[in-house]
Amino acid sequence: MTAIFPSLHEFNLNNGLSSTREPIRRTLSKMKGMFHDQAAFEAQLSKGDALLYEFYDMGVPDSEKDVAYGTSITYPGKVGDEYHMTKGHFHTVIDTAEVYYCLRGHGYMMMETPEGETQWLEFLPGKAVYVPGRWAHRSINVHPTEPLVTFFAFPGNAGHDYGTIESKGFRKLMVERDGKPTVIDNPRWNG
Numbered sequence: 001m002t003a004i005f006p007s008l009h010e011f012n013l014n015n016g017l018s019s020t021r022e023p024i025r026r027t028l029s030k031m032k033g034m035f036h037d038q039a040a041f042e043a044q045l046s047k048g049d050a051l052l053y054e055f056y057d058m059g060v061p062d063s064e065k066d067v068a069y070g071t072s073i074t075y076p077g078k079v080g081d082e083y084h085m086t087k088g089h090f091h092t093v094i095d096t097a098e099v100y101y102c103l104r105g106h107g108y109m110m111m112e113t114p115e116g117e118t119q120w121l122e123f124l125p126g127k128a129v130y131v132p133g134r135w136a137h138r139s140i141n142v143h144p145t146e147p148l149v150t151f152f153a154f155p156g157n158a159g160h161d162y163g164t165i166e167s168k169g170f171r172k173l174m175v176e177r178d179g180k181p182t183v184i185d186n187p188r189w190n191g
């Protein structure tokens with residue numbers, strides 16, 4: 001057993017950033033193929049590789065007895081009509097769950113199972129979304145100007161399976177229609 005010491009970390013309640021740890025950053029170029037409007041993606045990328053989101057890996061042991069945790073910050077904006085979002089993933093140990101508590105902003109957690117059930121739940125400050133095992137999950141920021149800041153926790157052994165979403169995509173997308181966030185079927189879903 002690895003001995004691990006109690007530790008104290010800080011996450012800023014306003015911007016979600018930690019002063020005690022370096023975040024993992026994902027820029028537009030890391031999201032190739034994830035947004036449905038490829039032309040809008042390429043046009044935006046040609047203007048610069050903007051930061052879309054960042055999150056923390058606090059380095060807890062990858063054991064099922066441990067709890068991985070941190071904040072996730074998704075910055076506002078759209079690619080074409082599709083809101084900024086995380087890549088999204090299943091857990092490698094697929095039946096492990098995760099909980100997210102929203103600290104700031106407005107968004108949605110988009111979720112789906114391998115069997116094709118879909119669900120999306122709203123993030124507003126003070127709201128917690130529980131993502132049960134087997135549900136792939138992606139955070140989406142629908143606020144025009146504010147970052148979406150959440151605090152998350154999941155079993156240390158969960159792991160990230162990106163491959164399934166990279167090759168198939170999510171069944172549902174969140175786009176802007178008449179100025180409002182609207183869920184549509186993914187026209188490029190490849191299941």
Ligand SMILES: O=P(O)(O)OC[C@H]1O[C@H](O)[C@H](O)[C@@H](O)[C@@H]1O
Pocket residue numbers: 026055071072086087088089098138152153160
């Ligand atoms: O892993 P992504 O889909 O790129 O999303 C980024 C991050 O979002 C959440 O905060 C999860 O809890 C992290 O484990 C995840 O890595």
Ligand SMILES: [Fe+2]
Pocket residue numbers: 089090091098137154
């Ligand atoms: Fe996760």
